[in-house]
Amino acid sequence: MQFKLPLFPEQASSVAVQVDAFYLFLVLITTFFSLLVALLILFFVIKYRKRPGVEAEQIHGSTLLEIVWTVIPLGISMVIFVWGAVLYYHIENPPANALEIYGVGKQWMWKFQHPGGQREINTLHVPTGRPVKVTLISQDVIHDFFVPAFRVKTDVLPNRYVYSWFTPTVPGSYHLFCSQYCGTKHSAMIGEVIVQKPDDYAAWLASGKAEGSLASMGEKLFQEFGCGTCHRPDSGARGPSLQGLYGRPVRLSDNRVVVADDNYIRESILNPNAKIVSGFQPIMPTFQGVVSEEGLIQITEYIKHLSVQESEPLNNRTNPTELRDNEVPTIQQELQQGSQPAPTPGKKP
Amino acid sequence: MSTAVTTVKPVMPAKHYLNDNYGIRSWLLTKDHKRIAVLYLVSITFFFFLGGIFAALIRLELLTPQGDLFQSDTYNKLFTMHGVNMIFFFLIPSVPAVLGNFILPIMLGAKDLAFPKINLMSWYIFIIAALFSLAALVSGGVDTGWTFYTPLSTGYVRTNVIVMAVGILIAGFSSIFTGLNFIVTVHRMRAPGMTWGRLPLFVWANYAASLIMILGTPVIAITLILVALERGFHIGIFDPKLGGDPVLFQHMFWFYSHPAVYIMILPGMGVISEVVTCFSRKRVFGYSFIAFSSVAIAVFGFVVWAHHMFVAGISQYSAMVFSLLSFAVAIPSAVKVFNWTATMYKGSVTLETPMLYALAFIGLFTIGGLTGLFLAALGMDVHIHDTYFVVAHFHYVMVGGMVTAYIGGLHFWWPKMTGRMYPEAPAKLAALITFIGFNLTFFPQFILGYLGMPRRYHSYPEEFQVLNVLSSAGASVLAVGFLLPLIYFLWSLKYGEVAGDNPWNATGLEWTTTSPPPTHNFHEVPVVTEEPYAYGEEEGSGVH
Numbered sequence: 010m011q012f013k014l015p016l017f018p019e020q021a022s023s024v025a026v027q028v029d030a031f032y033l034f035l036v037l038i039t040t041f042f043s044l045l046v047a048l049l050i051l052f053f054v055i056k057y058r059k060r061p062g063v064e065a066e067q068i069h070g071s072t073l074l075e076i077v078w079t080v081i082p083l084g085i086s087m088v089i090f091v092w093g094a095v096l097y098y099h100i101e102n103p104p105a106n107a108l109e110i111y112g113v114g115k116q117w118m119w120k121f122q123h124p125g126g127q128r129e130i131n132t133l134h135v136p137t138g139r140p141v142k143v144t145l146i147s148q149d150v151i152h153d154f155f156v157p158a159f160r161v162k163t164d165v166l167p168n169r170y171v172y173s174w175f176t177p178t179v180p181g182s183y184h185l186f187c188s189q190y191c192g193t194k195h196s197a198m199i200g201e202v203i204v205q206k207p208d209d210y211a212a213w214l215a216s217g218k219a220e221g222s223l224a225s226m227g228e229k230l231f232q233e234f235g236c237g238t239c240h241r242p243d244s245g246a247r248g249p250s251l252q253g254l255y256g257r258p259v260r261l262s263d264n265r266v267v268v269a270d271d272n273y274i275r276e277s278i279l280n281p282n283a284k285i286v287s288g289f290q291p292i293m294p295t296f297q298g299v300v301s302e303e304g305l306i307q308i309t310e311y312i313k314h315l316s317v318q319e320s321e322p323l324n325n326r327t328n329p330t331e332l333r334d335n336e337v338p339t340i341q342q343e344l345q346q347g348s349q350p351a352p353t354p355g356k357k358p
Numbered sequence: 359m360s361t362a363v364t365t366v367k368p369v370m371p372a373k374h375y376l377n378d379n380y381g382i383r384s385w386l387l388t389k390d391h392k393r394i395a396v397l398y399l400v401s402i403t404f405f406f407f408l409g410g411i412f413a414a415l416i417r418l419e420l421l422t423p424q425g426d427l428f429q430s431d432t433y434n435k436l437f438t439m440h441g442v443n444m445i446f447f448f449l450i451p452s453v454p455a456v457l458g459n460f461i462l463p464i465m466l467g468a469k470d471l472a473f474p475k476i477n478l479m480s481w482y483i484f485i486i487a488a489l490f491s492l493a494a495l496v497s498g499g500v501d502t503g504w505t506f507y508t509p510l511s512t513g514y515v516r517t518n519v520i521v522m523a524v525g526i527l528i529a530g531f532s533s534i535f536t537g538l539n540f541i542v543t544v545h546r547m548r549a550p551g552m553t554w555g556r557l558p559l560f561v562w563a564n565y566a567a568s569l570i571m572i573l574g575t576p577v578i579a580i581t582l583i584l585v586a587l588e589r590g591f592h593i594g595i596f597d598p599k600l601g602g603d604p605v606l607f608q609h610m611f612w613f614y615s616h617p618a619v620y621i622m623i624l625p626g627m628g629v630i631s632e633v634v635t636c637f638s639r640k641r642v643f644g645y646s647f648i649a650f651s652s653v654a655i656a657v658f659g660f661v662v663w664a665h666h667m668f669v670a671g672i673s674q675y676s677a678m679v680f681s682l683l684s685f686a687v688a689i690p691s692a693v694k695v696f697n698w699t700a701t702m703y704k705g706s707v708t709l710e711t712p713m714l715y716a717l718a719f720i721g722l723f724t725i726g727g728l729t730g731l732f733l734a735a736l737g738m739d740v741h742i743h744d745t746y747f748v749v750a751h752f753h754y755v756m757v758g759g760m761v762t763a764y765i766g767g768l769h770f771w772w773p774k775m776t777g778r779m780y781p782e783a784p785a786k787l788a789a790l791i792t793f794i795g796f797n798l799t800f801f802p803q804f805i806l807g808y809l810g811m812p813r814r815y816h817s818y819p820e821e822f823q824v825l826n827v828l829s830s831a832g833a834s835v836l837a838v839g840f841l842l843p844l845i846y847f848l849w850s851l852k853y854g855e856v857a858g859d860n861p862w863n864a865t866g867l868e869w870t871t872t873s874p875p876p877t878h879n880f881h882e883v884p885v886v887t888e889e890p891y892a893y894g895e896e897e898g899s900g901v902h
Contacts, residue, residue, distance in 0.1 A: 013823075014825070015809060015821055016805055016809075017808070017809070018808065027737075028738065028740075031735070032732075032738060032741075032808065035731060035732050035738065038728070038731075039725070039731070039732075042724065042728055043721070043728060046699060046720065046724045049699050050702065053699070053702035054702070054707050054709065057702060057703070057704055057705045057707050058706075058707050058708070059639075059707060064706065065705045065893060066640075066705075067640065067641050067893070067894045068640070068641065068643060068703070068704065069641060069643075069644075070644035070645065070646075070647065070697075071644070074644075074700065075697075078692065079689060082692040083685075083689055086685040086731065087685070089685065089731055089735050090681055090735065093734075093735030093737045093738055094678050094681060094736050094737070096736065096737025096738075097668070097674070097677065097678075097681075097736030097739075097740065099737070100737060100740050101674055102674075149509070149514065150509055150510040150514055151509075151510065151670075153744060153812075155744070155810070155812060157809065160741040161741075162740050162744070163669050163740075164670045166605070167509065167598045168598030168604075171671055184810060186810065186812045188744040188745065188812035188813070189507070189744060190503045190510070190814040192434075192515060193431050193501075195814060195816070196430070196812075196814070196815035196817050197817070
């Protein structure tokens with residue numbers, strides 16, 4: 010047994026410093042009030058111990074004191090609340106320019122994919138100095154992505170993407186824990202986050218054996234499953250075109266408008282009838298059990314690229330034609346009207 | 359026994375509830391609330407030590423970083439059974455079903471609870487529930503954690519989840535019946551002159567806890583039925599593979615299980631109000647503030663459940679609302695702590711064993727409560743959620759708070775329940791050992807949690823070892839502190855000094871009757887003419 014007695018975890022992200030400052034403030038408050046109560050008790054026990062001939066003085070209470078010790082704790086707790094809420098908002102909302110990495114949790118391992126197609130298991134390489142956003146999903150039970158050195162944690166749910174983001178600051182190797190109990194080998198569902206200087210990270214990326222970028226792998230799957238048979242950018246298509254879809258609002262057949270984000274795309278592949286785009290028939294078969302979570306991420310990444318590649322959506326219905334004029338998918342209408350600004354991607358649902 | 363200034367040596371009353379009847383039938387078919395309290399006492403003591411054995415095995419495993427003592431599955435079963443036993447079969451019934459059952463009707467000047475047969479039935483239901491839980495244990499245990507999170511519990515683990523869920527479901531009915539009985543008794547069975555403003559604070563606290571029992575417990579029943587339906591019949595409610603929503607389970611589970619924390623702690627707070635006044639020889643400071651803070655905790659307690667779910671995928675704005683409300687529930691707890699402390703001011707303080715436990719409670723509960731602020735603060739909770747910080751926090755509240763209050767209350771009312779005193783010197787020693795052992799066990803866990811050690815880990819990185827060894831060492835000290843009372847309480851049944859009616863010179867109707875009380879509690883109906891805690895004037899003269 011080595012004698013190591015650390016009191017603080019390493020600080021390896023920009024937010025770690027802020028969380029620790031908040032922590033120290035709370036420790037100070039807690040120590041103050043604990044000592045106040047403990048010393049008062051000790052003082053009263055000694056000062057007012059039973060003495061011969063001295064009776065207790067009967068006091069019923071004091072409304073003034075009650076107000077004082079209601080209002081002061083209330084004031085302090087409101088400060089804590091606001092500080093905590095502001096920090097939380099910062100921790101929970103990734104900036105738009107973050108480097109995107111994808112992770113899948115399963116009993117009992119973590120699998121990560123980088124945009125360039127590099128994959129790792131139970132290890133995650135990230136560069137210093139820029140925000141990194143990890144999009145996470147579980148393929149079985151609830152897991153939890155916890156990197157103590159970054160002070161971030163998020164439950165990784167089945168059936169829904171969640172996000173964690175951080176800006177690593179110090180190169181090194183840090184613990185990655187699953188902190189939501191997930192069955193037999195919960196405590197073995199651990200890994201390493203390896204923070205590297207940008208150059209080293211680039212070198213690591215280059216050395217990785219990738220079959221191609223995530224988007225290209227997604228394209229392969231797209232073709233393999235024959236998605237393009239229906240999802241074509243022409244007028245006769247039986248499915249809505251996916252060009253320029255990502256991050257845009259979509260009008261559904263029941264007139265609701267939803268944003269085509271990762272969760273929407275994933276749901277539309279696995280449970281196509283849940284949301285039908287206005288003007289189309291519910292004819293798509295489900296791909297539940299056919300595409301893996303990694304595959305879904307790749308297809309989504311491909312669809313994202315369809316938006317990036319083309320500055321102008323290539324759907325023939327961008328310019329309403331005589332064909333099915335009444336059925337024009339509303340993405341384009343919304344765009345023409347300019348009524349719906351593109352939402353900030355990655356907002357936690 | 360410094361306070362019992364008696365000129366004549368007290369003698370046992372000739373006839374009391376313990377010798378009114380003999381034989382196993384007279385116990386198993388009793389409708390006397392005092393005997394039912396004793397039945398509960400024996401049953402939950404068993405579960406306390408059973409849960410304690412699980413805890414000891416957990417601490418033994420965590421001595422070393424490698425998971426080398428048990429298999430992972432065994433370890434997971436140990437912490438699950440520890441949680442289930444301690445929460446559903448010890449903490450929830452502890453003060454209400456034992457001390458409350460025994461003392462509450464006597465405090466009110468009543469002959470019994472409003473529904474004596476339902477009271478007996480609640481014990482039988484508890485025993486049936488306990489048998490289910492034990493059946494789940496001996497047939498392989500359960501490894502879901504006491505929280506039964508879905509879809510792990512419904513679709514993945516292979517253990518006897520349904521048997522255990524049925525056990526907890528049944529135990530809930532026992533709790534509902536106790537709560538119902540208390541509420542009706544407080545409303546309908548008070549002695550003449552026992553107005554709401556004269557109710558002992560122990561009664562207020564149990565009344566508030568009873569409200570939560572009858573309003574909250576049905577929700578855990580429904581939740582567990584849904585878990586059983588999904589697990590047994592694959593009806594999709596929580597598992598996304600069946601079209602369900604796993605986070606829904608957490609909402610439903612915590613809607614009960616957070617208020618359940620107050621079912622556990624409120625009655626303990628009631629004990630503290632009785633003990634601190636008695637051993638300070640003082641009226642309680644701010645009676646109505648303590649009484650209403652109990653009710654406030656019960657009410658606010660129902661709207662803070664999602665603070666268990668800040669990183670579980672709920673919306674950021676609802677997280678903020680639940681955080682704000684969680685700070686609101688901290689205020690009544692703070693008010694109580696300040697009022698208890700102020701009660702000692704200008705008192706005439708003596709440090710008998712119950713008082714030692716009460717003072718330990720105030721200190722430990724303060725730490726437990728204040729560390730709750732860390733967890734209610736959103737940005738902080740992200741880091742410490744599901745780590746040992748949470749484990750330390752709730753053990754400070756549940757063991758440092760509730761168990762301390764329960765053991766303190768047991769010492770306080772032991773002479774009333776048995777007619778005999780426990781031996782003071784070993785009892786003080788046990789209180790001291792418990793206090794030291796407790797802090798040594800759980801304080802290092804706050805640091806472990808901030809360092810990032812997750813809960814429910816069978817093995818851990820080796821830099822956490824020193825703190826874990828400290829914690830395990832503390833646990834062995836704590837075990838001594840818990841075993842000592844078991845020994846000397848049993849010893850005192852035969853060899854303890856005869857206590858007399860009022861060994862503490864305390865106020866309150868329970869001290870005006872004999873120790874042990876007669877079967878019908880009072881020989882004539884008491885009439886209350888004074889405020890509670892009328893110390894100072896003619897002590898113990900609340901009845902004329």
